[in-house]
Amino acid sequence: MIKIYKKNNQNINKILKLITTIFIVYSTIIYAKENIFNITSSPNINVKSYILIDYNTGMILTEKNADEIEKPASLAKIMTSYVIGKALSKGKLHRNDMVTISKNAWATGNNLFSGSSLMFLKLGDRISVSNLIKGIILQSGNDACVAISEYISGNQKNFVNLMNFYAKKIGLKNTYFKNVHGLDELGQYTTARDIAIMGKSLIRDFPQEYSIYKEKSFTFNHIYQKNRNLLLWDKTLNVDGIKTGHTEDAGYNIIASATKNNMRLIVVILGDKTEQDRKKNSKRLLNWGFETFRTINPIKKHQKIASIPVLYGKYSHIRIGTKNNVYLTILKNQEKKIKILYHIKNNKIFAPIYKNQVLGNITFIINNHIIGNYPLIALEKIPKGNIFMCFLDYIKLLLSKWIHQ
Known part of the structure; x- marks a missing residue:
């Protein structure tokens, strides 16, 4: 009792x-560093930084270099989603709005996008907001990020200002965005702890946006692309999101969330070596969390x-x-x-x-x-x-x- x-x-x-x-x-x-449970058996994950938290309480279950500055890569798109969610909730954006693709969002005319994740938008196309959102979340489309940011804010700079505004508002301490998609840029940085808070905020504040992150694929213009979060196919875990990222400077990043019984865990790994290592290590941390802890709701x-x-x-x-x-x-x-x-x-x-x-x-x-x-x-x-x-x-x-x- x-x-x-x-x-x-x-x-x-x-x-x-x-x-x-x-x-x-x-x-x-969530900002405390002390392990109040005195656990010595947490997994030893050989990556730059990671953190595992309980979504409902914000309690840190384990972490390594969680405040070390790293490159976000496509995990920056979570904040892009957050700003989109705000615009939708305020009625400034509607899912059936049609967006005209500008030259800035046209991959063929933009060397910055060479070799990166794309929705393959074409200059002058009119694409629904709903499809652009899926292109951002499921295809990690950098071109889709540019298109919707220009539609919401007039230009990318104004949209990035919103990203940084909401980053501070939800409590990010060591994050700064320079672009809307996460491609490496001088002065753009984050930490594992901040990414965990960002993911938690998206799940809490915009569950409808978050629900799209569990979809496994998306076909646009007859191009079929799979969600890059390989944990969605893992039958031993109930993973329902959220995002992976990779650039040469950042390495292989992931934030994933899974549920079991009354518990939801969020894991973040930054700077892993390969896509398979990223999957293996994030799965290991999630399994350890579920095996070791419980979330209870006494009142x-x-x-x-x-x-x-x-x-x-x-x-x-x-x-x-x-x-x-x-x-x-x-x-x-x-x-x-x-x-x-x-x-x-x-x-x-x-x-x-x-x-x-x-x-x-x-x-x-x-x-x-x-x-x-x-x-x-x-x-x-x-x-x-x-x-x-x-x-x-x-x-x-x-x-x-x-x-x-």
């Missing part, structure tokens, strides 16, 4: 204050955790819970070690109270390490009571002060 400890004396109050201080460090645990959003007294209210108690689902990453068979502490900000809660008002927080601990912290909110509205009810509560307060003097 999970144990719940409530604040009820000075000692526990001091502990809760300490927990609050500690949580400032752990609240953005559902808006589920009642407790009822606490209210003074001067129409009702004497209010139900408290969390606004979002609570997810925790734990080692397998660690459930019995979880301790839960919850505390309320003030000793006495006064009405009126508004629905979703933050009243305290709930903290989850294993082996003296915080693995999660969530705000506790009011699950309902409590208006101020009538004069008679307020007078009774006032008398209660006076008696309480008198008794404790």
Whole structure:
């Protein structure tokens, strides 16, 4: 059973204050470097950098040189997808819009695209946004990236500015884009950690865009091309995305996401040696993650955790819970070690109270390490009571002060 400890004396109050201080460090645990599980058996992958995270919690399961600066190659197209998703959600772009292909997006007239991944667009063609999106995601078409960026923003530079704007907004610390497709360019860089955050943000914010990443092939102008993410064909893993990339400078890159039971993992590898090594190593990390960890959902959003007294209210108690689902990453068979502490900000809660008002927080601990912290909110509205009810509560307060003097 999970144990719940409530604040009820000075000692526990001091502990809760300490927990609050500690949580400032752990609240953005995806940036934390400490392995809080003390695992020594993580896979030894011989690549430049990698990271494996739990999607639901952001917990780092293992990493190597995750903040080392590398070239993104076509993984940059994830941010291209993100900007497209934003434009679609705001109604500035529609899937059935027709885009006229300019000279900049015409591979024959652009030496930059020589030998790279293409949708093979032709000058003057009119292509639907829906097909261009598939060309970007499934064919990794550099020409398609240029075409849609010009349609959305007028030119590539403006679109790249949007990429960098949203990169900062979702929390990327060491990423900068210079073009819309990811081909090597001086001053364009990223890290494994940032790519993982970028992938997580795409899955969370634009699930419809992300759903295209699991499609295995796309035929355009009678040209059949397979998705380059070989893990999509692996029957031992439920991989549903997301992207591979390769240039001479970057090496073989991949970000892949897979699900098992209630768990979703995201793995990023940058700078692998070959396409097959990239597949083998990313699969190894995903399998290790699923074999070693579990994601649990001990509290559902808006589920009642407790009822606490209210003074001067129409009702004497209010139900408290969390606004979002609570997810925790734990080692397998660690459930019995979880301790839960919850505390309320003030000793006495006064009405009126508004629905979703933050009243305290709930903290989850294993082996003296915080693995999660969530705000506790009011699950309902409590208006101020009538004069008679307020007078009774006032008398209660006076008696309480008198008794404790």
